Amino acid sequence: MPAADVERMFARLRELNPHPTTELEYRTPFELLVAVVLSAQATDVGVNKATRRLFPVANTPQAIAALGVDGLKPYIATIGLYNTKAVNVIALCEQLIARHGGEVPRTREELEALPGVGRKTANVVLNTAFGEPTMAVDTHIFRVANRTGLAPGRNVREVEDELLRVVPREYLQDAHHWLILHGRYTCKARVPDCPHCPIRDLCRYPDKTPGEPAPPPLRDA
Known part of the structure; x- marks a missing residue:
């Protein structure tokens, strides 16, 4: 995925969810x-x-x-x-x-x-x-990185290293959460929800689920 599209991808994900976090419940x-x-x-x-x-x-x-x-x-x-x-x-x-x-x-x-x-x-x-800009690659991130063309890799370590290389630094802290949530709720394993995907036009996946594409994210006036 070209660098300009990577930038657009994370800008959209941030716009839709400015403060992503884990869905695990914890206090310490x-x-x-x-x-x-x-x-x-x-x-x-x-x-x-x-x-x-x-x-x-x-x-x-x-x-x-x-x-x-x-x-x-x-x-x-x-x-x-x-x-x-x-x-x-x-x-x-x-x-x-x-x-x-x-x-x-x-x-x-x-x-x-x-x-x-x-x-x-x-x-x-x-x-x-602890706020470190790390990339925890689970099955969702591995799928999204390969399917979209963002950071292809044969194993989780290759994908992790490639993501750390291609994700712009300003997005790196939250990128792992955006990608997990995207894989969990939109870019699902069996039937990805391509019609409602906010990055459908940037994605390189050749077998997109058919349907009317979702409108682009709204921007503040």
């Missing part, structure tokens, strides 16, 4: 970290239902560690892979207490050293909790 960096770990192969809606039960009871590393694996499981049993996630979350809490004074670290290396935390989770925490 630790709550966000736990929610993102729980969200692997699960929906944000499902995670929020679980954390609404968990966080009022335990929302610090010390409190969750005190539950133990068996004590944590009932709170997250509705989430996929909850047995493995319970083990990881307890180990994560214990490591935060032992190595970081119970605080969420602010570097990628320290985050990725935590149990259950990979590059994508670290990127989400760095971006959303």
Whole structure:
């Protein structure tokens, strides 16, 4: 996608949603970290239902560690892979207490050293909790980046690196949220909602869903 079209794309997404954020519910960096770990192969809606039960009871590393694996499981049993996630979350809490004074670290290396935390989770925490211009590539972003021609890549790391290269700096802080939301609600996997897509004319996808194109976003007079 030409640089001018990339600029137009993000200008439109920002106009439609000036202050995007994660749909995971959290109040502290630790709550966000736990929610993102729980969200692997699960929906944000499902995670929020679980954390609404968990966080009022335990929302610090010390409190969750005190539950133990068996004590944590009932709170997250509705989430996929909850047995493995319970083990990881307890180990994560214990490591935060032992190595970081119970605080969420602010570097990628320290985050990725935590149990259950990979590059994508670290990127989400760095971006959303700490304001770093990172790019957390999930299935939605991977699809949108390849389908639109914005940042084609064979794997998530290639897409991440390309997005960091092509997204204009003024949009980089919020780009990850815009792309996730676009993939979740418009550029959907099975049947993309091309007729109502605000960037349809910029998109390189050859098999657009037929229908009347949506009008361009309204601008302030």
